[in-house]
Amino acid sequence: MKTRAILLAAGVAVLAAVPLMLPDGLVNAAISMLIAALFACAYNLLCGYAGMLSFGHSAYFGVGAFATIHAMNALGGAGLLPTPWMPLVGAAGGLLAGLVAGWFSTQRTGAYFAMITLAIAELLHAMAPQLKSVFGGEAGISSMRMPAWGLTFGSTVEVYYLTLAWVLASLVLLYLLTRTPLGRLALGLRENSQRLRFLGYDVHRISVLIFALSGMFSGIAGGLQVLSNESANYVVFDTSLSAAVVLNTYIGGVHAFLGPALGAALVTFFGYAVSDLTQSWLLYQGALFVLVIIFMPTGLAGLLALAGRFVQRHGLRAAAPGAGLYLLAGACYAAAAIFLTELLQRLFSQDYRSLAQAAGAWEWPAVSLFGREWPPLGVTTWLVPATLAVLGWLFWKMAAAAVGRLRDAAPADRAPAAGAMTERRLT
């Protein structure tokens, strides 16, 4: 409990110090990470806690975004709602949209529920460009952040702190929500909604409420994005945003409260850092998602928790070699995969084909990658990824052996350890 509080305080301190340490461009990235983190946590209230897999959550993010931009233009940051309170309008928009859409979609469960949420989001996405007065057509709507409270909100740093305050407050509220009777009922909904019915609960009404609250926090995230970008465009309703929030949430881990925030922040950050370097970023993101789903269904948060328990049981000194070897193995595998992906991507690219044609028949010009030239028929070109993969495999074996030795050395607590791994869930 105490370590958790210290970790949280440290995390908040780091977040507060971000603008002092990073250049403006990266502060902008940090704003996107915060917004994605809030969106993922709002989504997880529905998905992880209440067990309702929505495929159209961009709708509530988008409604929140457009509600906020209209409020910004209409009120001009004056009167009762100065600029810092603008996301409240996004919250109201998300809540209303969530109430209406939730009322329809929660009539069904499982795959049918998912299909209805998808249909509602697609409906908005198809309608938005037609309704020029509401959604601004293809061009979208833009606005200006007005000064308030003696702040101009002209600099990225001010926007960062505004976003940070909203995201932290929303996350605290979301967490508290999971501890209320309604939040507990969300778990019951996920586990066994039929039983809830026979305990006298109105399951549909509970589902609608959870759905609407999830929509409300998504709307805040949408509003924050509008505040940051000073514009909104109908592409926020795109399926890719709905898909991204599902991926982020699962990569982070649906069974821990902050798991989705972690996943969203990391994926968003890599999106920023890597998308300029490679054309295959979406492929990596997809591959990461598949790997997480297959090998660690509890996500990155689950992996961290597992490592934490391991260190707790055996001590940092004893656990370090195994963990280090696992990291090394992972790095080798990743390097091999990245090398191969990038090489193949270049080999199959249009540029390369025209280059090869220019060079003449049966010629394979070298590919430039990582600052070196790699002839496609050269032995080293293929030896590098192969070596990396073999190294990864070796390190993995060694890591598994090291961990196994530790387990054998402390056989008494082996059984509860295995149980603890599977039974820890959202509570």
Add this chain to the structure above:
Amino acid sequence: MNAPVLSLHDVRKSFGPVDIIRGVSLDVGGNERHAVIGPNGAGKSTLFHLVSGQLRPSAGEIRLGGRPIAGCSPQAINRLGLARSFQITNLFPRLTVFENIRLAVMRPRGLQYCFWRLADRDERVRDRGIALLENVRLSHRASAVAGELSYSEQRSLEIAMTLASDPRIILLDEPMAGMSREETRYTTELIREVTQGRALLIVEHDMEVVFTLSDRISVLVYGELIASGTPEEIRANPRVREAYLGEEATA
């Protein structure tokens, strides 16, 4: 006999052309422990589903405390004072025992759309949950995950959850199914104890349990009640012996 809590009058249920329940009339008194027995496929579970609101009867009348409930939703019937357990254990398997009982306790306390108070802070709910767990002797397992309890512990938790709303009548669907002799004896005593002052309608295959526990027994065969009476009357009834008990004895 006091006024019936639950009364069925000529209740029928058919699925398409198949008649499952063919005119059942039955009264359960305020303090009565009433068992429904019958061979497999007689319609006992269907009868429970009709009474608890899972299914809607094709015809006939069901009254709970004098109010017609046929076709009402399960949650409405629960709020009128009827709670049921299920033949297959029906818990929240990945939540703790305490969390399970708390979900059952919150509803009668009116806590369902509450998002402004913390659940842990509510002492009435906590105390009631702990008391219920003590009733079924599960307090020492409060923080265990429900899905990892032993079978009889899970059944005990089921019973505690049906008691949470302080119902006037409890429906237990084969509470002893799959239990050892020891567990059966224990659970029988538990049921006798916790149903003091309320009505019980129970479906059970274990004849020993049925004859020791119930005040009255009804025999359901192919959707019809062929007899209804005290255990002695049922034991002596020739039609019952022929249709059911005899068959059981030779088996």
